[in-house]
Amino acid sequence: MLGMSVAGLIRYLGGKYGLALFYSAFIAFWLILNITNLLYAVYFMMGRKAYRTSERFEAEIPVRLTDRGKQFSAVTKNISEGGFLFQLEHPAYLPDDESLEFALRSEKYRADVRGRIVYINSSGNHWLYHVQLEPIEDEQNLREYLQLVYDRTHSLPKSMNVWVTAFDDIVNNASMRLEKQRSEMRALPRIQLERFVRFEEGVSGTLVDFNFKFALIRGISEPADHLTLVPRSGIRVLLENTKKPMISPGVVLYAVTNWEELAASRAFQTLLEDWIFEHAQASKPKRARKLPAA
Incomplete structure (x- = not known):
């Protein structure tokens, strides 16, 4: 027809x-x-393809989690029956292959849940952790969590834009269906560094990015299967060449063999935060200096 x-x-x-x-x-x-x-x-x-089984609502709820003796305090950005998203100011290693315990607290409700980190991305200077919940068996705890989700003024659209026509709806619908979905969802924070480093073996190169378990290095002066980076006293980063073929020429992917030690090290976390700050400062556009008037 x-x-x-x-x-x-x-x-x-x-x-x-x-x-x-x-x-x-x-x-x-x-x-x-x-x-x-x-x-x-x-x-x-x-x-349409359903990417979520439940509706997501914008909500800022204090959340606390503990991993390997380290406590993290954060605030959620949104929440649903199937999970939530929380925000950290600095990238932190959280295991993606095991469930974590989360404590959500508001003025009215308290819920203790378990979930897994399924996706991590960055937004500005913040890091967003997407959590998929495991089934909540305790009925009272489930009720408290559902109250956290639904006892609020919902953030769904309440009115339609009068300037959006039927033609706009058709075009937007078609473009969303044709849009290529994200094929790779990272469960570890990928930290851009672009930092020149020297290794104990006498090799040098540029540390492009780092995610605790892997490091991408560009422009290595000499091929090496094993490298040792000592950026500060008491901190050693042990690298092993994965020998994986890379799409971009001149880059080599190394596996961090002592990542568990680094993830638990407060000194390394401080070093990483310093590197992130220096990279952010170097990435800022430089302002042109005004010449004094004659």
């Missing part, structure tokens, strides 16, 4: 000019309206 409507519109308007085209506008309008409704029907029949 959609194809027949489009063909009918083309055939009806074909070869008409001037007043004939003007007087045909009424029928053309109803043909275009019919095509629009049929497009909506086609989109409805096609359905």
